[in-house]
Amino acid sequence: MEYRKIQDEDNDAGTISDDIENLRGKVFSGGASVSNVPTREQAKWKRKTVVTLALTFLTSSQAILIVWSKRAGRYEYSVTTANFLVETLKCALSLAALAKIWKNEGVTEDNRLSTTLDEVIVYPIPAVLYLVKNLLQYYIFAYVDAPGYQILKNLNIISTGVLYRIILKKKLSEIQWAAFILLCAGCTTAQLNSRSDRVLQTPLQGWIMAIVMALLSGFAGVYTEAIIKKRPTRNINVQNFWLYIFGMAFNAVAILIQDFDAVMNKGFFHGYSIITTLMILNHALSGIAVSMVMKYADNIVKVYSTSVAVLLTAVVSVFLFGFHLTLAFFLGATVVSVSVYLHSTGKLQR
Amino acid sequence: MEYRKIQDEDNDAGTISDDIENLRGKVFSGGASVSNVPTREQAKWKRKTVVTLALTFLTSSQAILIVWSKRAGRYEYSVTTANFLVETLKCALSLAALAKIWKNEGVTEDNRLSTTLDEVIVYPIPAVLYLVKNLLQYYIFAYVDAPGYQILKNLNIISTGVLYRIILKKKLSEIQWAAFILLCAGCTTAQLNSRSDRVLQTPLQGWIMAIVMALLSGFAGVYTEAIIKKRPTRNINVQNFWLYIFGMAFNAVAILIQDFDAVMNKGFFHGYSIITTLMILNHALSGIAVSMVMKYADNIVKVYSTSVAVLLTAVVSVFLFGFHLTLAFFLGATVVSVSVYLHSTGKLQR
Numbered sequence: 001m002e003y004r005k006i007q008d009e010d011n012d013a014g015t016i017s018d019d020i021e022n023l024r025g026k027v028f029s030g031g032a033s034v035s036n037v038p039t040r041e042q043a044k045w046k047r048k049t050v051v052t053l054a055l056t057f058l059t060s061s062q063a064i065l066i067v068w069s070k071r072a073g074r075y076e077y078s079v080t081t082a083n084f085l086v087e088t089l090k091c092a093l094s095l096a097a098l099a100k101i102w103k104n105e106g107v108t109e110d111n112r113l114s115t116t117l118d119e120v121i122v123y124p125i126p127a128v129l130y131l132v133k134n135l136l137q138y139y140i141f142a143y144v145d146a147p148g149y150q151i152l153k154n155l156n157i158i159s160t161g162v163l164y165r166i167i168l169k170k171k172l173s174e175i176q177w178a179a180f181i182l183l184c185a186g187c188t189t190a191q192l193n194s195r196s197d198r199v200l201q202t203p204l205q206g207w208i209m210a211i212v213m214a215l216l217s218g219f220a221g222v223y224t225e226a227i228i229k230k231r232p233t234r235n236i237n238v239q240n241f242w243l244y245i246f247g248m249a250f251n252a253v254a255i256l257i258q259d260f261d262a263v264m265n266k267g268f269f270h271g272y273s274i275i276t277t278l279m280i281l282n283h284a285l286s287g288i289a290v291s292m293v294m295k296y297a298d299n300i301v302k303v304y305s306t307s308v309a310v311l312l313t314a315v316v317s318v319f320l321f322g323f324h325l326t327l328a329f330f331l332g333a334t335v336v337s338v339s340v341y342l343h344s345t346g347k348l349q350r
Numbered sequence: 351m352e353y354r355k356i357q358d359e360d361n362d363a364g365t366i367s368d369d370i371e372n373l374r375g376k377v378f379s380g381g382a383s384v385s386n387v388p389t390r391e392q393a394k395w396k397r398k399t400v401v402t403l404a405l406t407f408l409t410s411s412q413a414i415l416i417v418w419s420k421r422a423g424r425y426e427y428s429v430t431t432a433n434f435l436v437e438t439l440k441c442a443l444s445l446a447a448l449a450k451i452w453k454n455e456g457v458t459e460d461n462r463l464s465t466t467l468d469e470v471i472v473y474p475i476p477a478v479l480y481l482v483k484n485l486l487q488y489y490i491f492a493y494v495d496a497p498g499y500q501i502l503k504n505l506n507i508i509s510t511g512v513l514y515r516i517i518l519k520k521k522l523s524e525i526q527w528a529a530f531i532l533l534c535a536g537c538t539t540a541q542l543n544s545r546s547d548r549v550l551q552t553p554l555q556g557w558i559m560a561i562v563m564a565l566l567s568g569f570a571g572v573y574t575e576a577i578i579k580k581r582p583t584r585n586i587n588v589q590n591f592w593l594y595i596f597g598m599a600f601n602a603v604a605i606l607i608q609d610f611d612a613v614m615n616k617g618f619f620h621g622y623s624i625i626t627t628l629m630i631l632n633h634a635l636s637g638i639a640v641s642m643v644m645k646y647a648d649n650i651v652k653v654y655s656t657s658v659a660v661l662l663t664a665v666v667s668v669f670l671f672g673f674h675l676t677l678a679f680f681l682g683a684t685v686v687s688v689s690v691y692l693h694s695t696g697k698l699q700r
Contacts, residue, residue: 185685
């Protein structure tokens with residue numbers, strides 16, 4: 001268990017789990033509502049669009065890097081060290097952004113790095129939740145194979161919607177709920193292959209673990225949004241810094257527990273390649289994009305963003321790797337597109 | 351080509367093509383709108399529900415009879431004679447219903463059997479359209495295999511929606527259009543199997559024929575609705591009688607052209623079994639149910655009715671024949687359910 005292959009890392013390393021975009025939705029609601037609205041609203045909407053597009057692009061290229069790495073051969077690097085580097089890079093990038101802001105605007109109440117116990121005490125919680133979820137991931141493979149796990153991960157969509165409603169107390173319209181169920185069904189349909197039916201033979205323990213993991217992942221996402229939105233004027237880079245510093249700490253502990261011997265014997269960077277480096281860079285940027293989406297949009301946009309990215313990845317893979325798209329993919333993509341449309345139109349009608 | 355096996359008949363014999371129900375939709379819109387509305391509206395709604403449920407039940411048992419007949423062995427009977435008997439039985443049933451009405455209410459302007467050229471001239475048109483479509487069906491198998499054809503038949507859903515909009519000039523809300531696309535995608539998803547992807551290799555001629563057949567079938571359905579609804583007070587049994595008498599005539603010609611020798615040598619009822627008889631009975635009753643749905647509801651309800659029946663059939667087959675439901679089926683059924691919900695909720699909101 002000490003060293004895992006790149007493909008096991010997938011979407012779940014660190015805080016970068018499942019994320020992309022309501023692209024068409026944004027364009028729609030934007031086009032319809034922005035025209036006569038103050039410039040400040042327009043700026044907000046633009047910022048939301050930019051971070052969402054960035055997240056879609058990064059998640060999509062993340063998946064493409066995974067395919068590329070599988071093709072290029074198997075690199076055996078330590079996932080815990082890679083996760084640690086991702087968190088470290090995110091911290092460094094947040095600090096760099098802050099330094100620039102301090103230089104331009106000076107240090108204010110909102111962008112100062114120093115914090116209070118009251119503010120910071122909740123920041124380790126998402127990191128702990130992801131850690132528990134990643135631990136569970138080792139055990140679920142006793143009940144489900146890897147393609148089955150990919151299918152079950154779509155439960156995250158539903159759990160995020162439900163927890164978003166319960167914890168953040170934000171309402172979705174009935175149409176938007178319907179759209180959310182469709183998003184889950186569409187994403188799963190797009191991933192169907194000849195071996196997918198095996199997932200129906202998953203024993204009860206497997207289902208329970210999959211549901212618990214979906215709830216943990218959904219809760220971590222929604223809780224992060226709650227933390228970030230609790231102080232709307234606080235600079236996002238400061239908030240990110242505190243989120244990631246705990247990510248670094250937890251991943252350092254994970255290295256000690258899981259990969260201490262391997263790191264000691266083979267070295268910290270054993271098995272690293274160009275692709276590993278690109279993946280770490282991509283994960284760091286995606287992580288920051290997720291935080292930005294949480295700040296300027298919400299978890300629902302994040303879920304749409306990831307789902308659309310999965311479809312984009314498949315289309316891009318046709319050109320890059322000569323993949324063939326299946327009928328199931330076209331059907332799933334149609335359902336996801338309708339879902340995106342309904343999500344945006346459902347908002348306008350209420 | 352003279353004698354075809356029972357399984358080739360499927361849904362497309364005679365006028366009984368693709369049909370079932372917006373069950374939940376009816377219950378919803380009914381429950382929400384009926385409470386304070388005159389009893390006449392309630393009676394209308396009840397009648398609509400009854401005919402729709404009947405159509406769903408009949409289409410579903412039709413599919414089950416087909417599975418049963420495949421299991422029971424292959425019966426080689428002439429499809430043209432079976433189609434002729436279906437039309438004859440429908441005519442007889444319409445006349446029987448009329449006789450009862452005449453006895454109770456006397457002969458009126460609306461229920462008299464005699465007609466004018468102006469009224470009757472359009473009645474052969476649907477029969478001709480179905481005939482052309484059934485002819486094309488022979489040729490499309492040069493380009494698509496049978497499972498592929500089952501997939502392509504879902505194009506009927508879209509063509510019916512489009513022609514319903516254009517010819518009957520009835521508007522569907524945006525949500526209802528989205529629901530219609532979902533219905534098509536969901537039904538197709540539910541039918542996916544390991545061989546479905548082959549349909550993507552269909553040559554252009556195959557696609558064109560499939561689209562033409564979908565348009566013919568959709569046009570025949572919508573045109574039938576137009577004929578029946580043109581005279582709202584005219585008794586449906588009279589309208590049915592005239593529709594079916596032309597069906598009989600065209601099928602008699604089909605026997606002469608296609609199966610004359612076989613009928614002469616082997617006899618009219620060669621290859622008939624109990625299942626064949628049940629199927630003829632079922633087709634006749636389904637055909638009448640389709641007409642009733644056209645009269646008291648519309649083509650959209652008909653399409654939902656058939657689609658839900660396809661799903662019901664699969665579930666019933668699990669108990670009857672020990673079939674296994676696939677993950678694709680569950681996903682498709684979910685999408686169809688959401689579509690039914692959206693269709694009804696889309697109506698309420700406009």
